Amino acid sequence: GESVGLHLPTLSVQEGDNSIINCAYSNSASDYFIWYKQESGKGPQFIIDIRSNMDKRQGQRVTVLLNKTVKHLSLQIAATQPGDSAVYFCAEKESGGGFKTIFGAGTRLFVKA
């Protein structure tokens, strides 16, 4: 079946550096791609989304890039801070079929002080 996956299970970055978290997807029919952040002991928290007809979207310190040619999604975090340490999930959603959201396995980001 269709799946959303991640290239790396863990990522360690120095405080102040930029982080890039990657994600591969396989469902060409997905309309939206979404990033969530999950801190220890908490539920996931929405970060940013991008529609399938876009290739870039920026938020506060975050940028999501979408490359439909290779079915690749990335989340860039600028000037990574200790508070960014968490597990990051990419997810995809298709508008038809009940708006089901399919999550990837997650990438754990460690920020070194």
Add this chain to the structure above:
Amino acid sequence: EAQVTQNPRYLITVTGKKLTVTCSQNMNHEYMSWYRQDPGLGLRQIYYSMNVEVTDKGDVPEGYKVSRKEKRNFPLILESPSPNQTSLYFCASSLLAGGNEQFFGPGTRLTVL
């Protein structure tokens, strides 16, 4: 405070003993959903509801039931729990069925012995 609440937060039970995990949101959201989170598998959708009295199966519905009699509540029912339902469960809601930003509850950690 706008939030999604779940109860109980922790539960240890035995095989076959019926249980209900409650979920309530105070944001007047139409869409509600249940997920289970297992190590290495990300979040998998169990059931979702696009509005009152409208529910549908997600990717892993076997062994679960839901109901949506009121807009704010979406309980998850395990009629006969089994050890393979030991997991971390999250309830989520979004304003509309097509909304990408889901608000997650704090999670319920269930252990079935």
